[in-house]
Amino acid sequence: MADLKYDVVICGGGNKALMLAMYLTKFAGMRCGIFERRHEIGGGLATEEIAAPGFRGNTHANLMLPWYWTPLYRDFPEFWDYGGMIDQYKCSDGAIFLDTQKCLGIYSQKFDPTQERTAEQIARFSQKDADTWLKLWKLTSTPEYQRVLFDDLMNPAEWKTRPEYMERQMGVFNVIQEAGIDPMPYMGASPMEAVRMMFESEELQYTVLRFFPSSVMNVRDKSKGMLLLGMANMLPQISFARGGTHMVAHACHQWLTKNGCEFHINKTVTKILHDGKRASGIELHDGTQVDASKLVVTAGLSVMQLLDVIGRDVFGSEICSKVDNLSHHNLGSIMWYSYAIHEAPRYIAEDFNPDIHETMWLGLTTSSDLEHLGRECDEATKGQIPAIGDFNPVVWCHSLVDPSFAPPGKHIAQHEMQAPGAQDLTDDEWLRLKDKHAEDMIEFWSKFAPNMNWSNVIGIDTNSPYDIRRMANLPYGNCAGIDKSSTQDGPNRPVPELANHRTPIQNVYCTGGYWHVGGTASAAEAYNCYKIIASDLKLDNQPWTLAGNEEPDSLIDQQVQLVERVRNTFRV
Structure with a gap:
């Protein structure tokens, strides 16, 4: 006899697990039990007191976008208040160029909804690029473009082949052409090639291109050039979670606890119990068995762990071979350091634009030469860190805009940059590199902001791919689990046979960061998995079918409302 029993057992307690459980609880009417290996739920939604007492920093996810949780804002109105x-x-977003001490700031949608203020900054380098930027912002803000964007993000792969989705794609193709942009040259181009075709100033080229590595994409990847058209829409929307990303996990936990979900921490799932056709529950590391009368979902396990807990024989040699050969070594392994400091960074480039210090995703580079980014990606692919002359860190200082991150009068700054994979170096080599990178970063950063020297530093938390291994589903220290190359992205993520969240066992489903969209803290992977479950089980209560919730328009409306809510709640 099982020790516990639920309608649904969810393996893992990360953000995908939490958000999927919310849908299964409210709309499927199922009683959920969540089993998490670590002492804390939330996975990558993690905020800790780090670097020094009283200073708080995010140890995994940092960058948010308004589309991340649009379904939750629509379907769980209390989510914001929680x-x-x-x-x-x-x-x-922005960049500072050391050789000229000039900078380019992309103003946020909150402060610059028309992007005219941003265009004024771009015009200091190229009026033509400023005009192009405004054209792209107008184009990508159209309903036609936004519909296709949400179609891609918030639907499982198999749904996207339906006629209505294809029609909307053709519609946006026409809108792009009517705007005077020929999309064809971008389709076979790398991001580096595409950005050179789109813009003439190296400063804007660099600023836009820098976001590709942050999105776990290689700037030399020939399958990613078309994504450039969306960067004009994405960069002004870069956001952060108030109070730290773990606040989002708390919001989910609060809702789930209130609605009957039960949590079990320090519990490792070692086996999914099944007869080869249907699962009956799970077994934990201590031998405890838990019954699942309806479903078992893996929402915090890697795709490799998925094979192990179900049994590799169930999947067959072809799927197992594909999973075993997944690439995890291109991009996504990053240094994620936090600096407790007396003063916020003061940049020399503030003489060029006094607002540049208050930039969420600020790139620092020796020059606007795009090959700095190319060489950083090359080194990451080889499992190495670039030479200091090719450093391309992004830095931010949340305490400038949210005082809860640091004690009064003090600040916490963070940075990220590409690094070797967790298993590329020995333990001793990692410990030496972590210390050396701290020294190198202070040396590099101080060239842009002279007050970012050791006398300003109170303490440093040296988070690296070596440390990210504490997340058992990220054994290589890659924040996205696996690369986002074309063979491992979209309908191929993680492999085509598993991309639609089903497994060979009838009532076992799978999701998480290894699935589309991948490498984000969004609800997409959870929401798309719920769509498959609801479709397979023919559930009546499907929120996207309710009057007023028609997609993708209802999600577009939610994003518009969210940006306005941000503007009104945290006033300019």
Whole structure:
């Protein structure tokens, strides 16, 4: 006899598990039990007191976008009030160029909804690029473009082949052409090639291109050039979670606890119990068995762990071979350092634009030469860290806009940059590199902001791919689990046979960061999995079918309302 019994057993307690459980609880009417290996739920939604006492920093996810939780804002109106709040800096994105000490700031949608203020900054480098930027912002803000964007993000792969989705794709193709942009050259181009075709100033080229590595994409990947058209829409929307990303996990936990979901921490799932056709529950590391009368979902396990807990024989040699050969070594392994400091960074480039210090995603580079980014991606692919001359860190300082991150009068800054994979170096080599990278970063950063020297530093938390291995589903220290190359993205993620969240066992489903969209803290992977479950089980209560919830328009409306809510709650 089992020790516990639920309608649904969810393996893992990360953000995908939490958000999927919300849908299964409210709309499927199922009683959920969540089993998490670690001492804390939330997975990558993690905020800790780090670097020094009283200083708080996010140890995994940092960057948010308004589309991340649009279904939750629509279907769980209390989510914001429970703590699922985002905000934006004055500048959402930008770059400083050491050789000229000039900078380019992309103003946030909160502060610059028309992007005219951003265009003024771009015009300092190229009026033509400023005009192009405004054209792209107008184009990507159209309903036609936004519909296709949400179609891609918030639907499982098999749904996207339906006629209505294909029709909307053709519609946006026409809108792009009517705007005077020929999309064909971008389809076979790398992001580096595409950005050179789109813009003439190296400064804007660099600023836009820098976001590709942050999105776990290689700037030399020939399958990613078309994504450039969306960067004009994405960069002004870069946001952060108020109070830390773990506040989002708290919001989910609060809702789930109130609605009957039960949590079990320090519990490792070692086996999914099944007869080869249907699962009956799970077994934990201590031998405890838990019954699942309806479903078992893996929402916090890697795809490799999925094979192990179900049994590799169930999947067959072809799927197992594909999983075993997944690439995890291109991009996504990053240094994620937090700096407790007396003063916020003061940049020399503030003489060029006094707002640049308040930038959420601020790139630092020795020059606007795009090959700095190319060489960083090359080194990451080889499992190495770039030479200091090719450093391309992004830095931010949440305490400038949210005082809860640091003690009064103090600040916490963070940075990220590409690094070797967790298993590329020995333990001793990692410990030496972590210390050396701290020294190198202070040396590099101080060239842009002279007050970012050791006398300003109170303490440093040296989070790296070596440390990210504490998340058992990220054994290589890659924040996205696996690369986002074309063979491992979209309908191929993680492999085509598993992309639609089903497994060979009838009532076992799978999701998480290894699935589309991948590498984000969004609800997409959970929401798409619920769509498959609801479709397979023919559930009556499907929120996207309710009057007023028609998609993708209802999600577009939610994003518009969210940005306005941010503007009104945390006033400019």
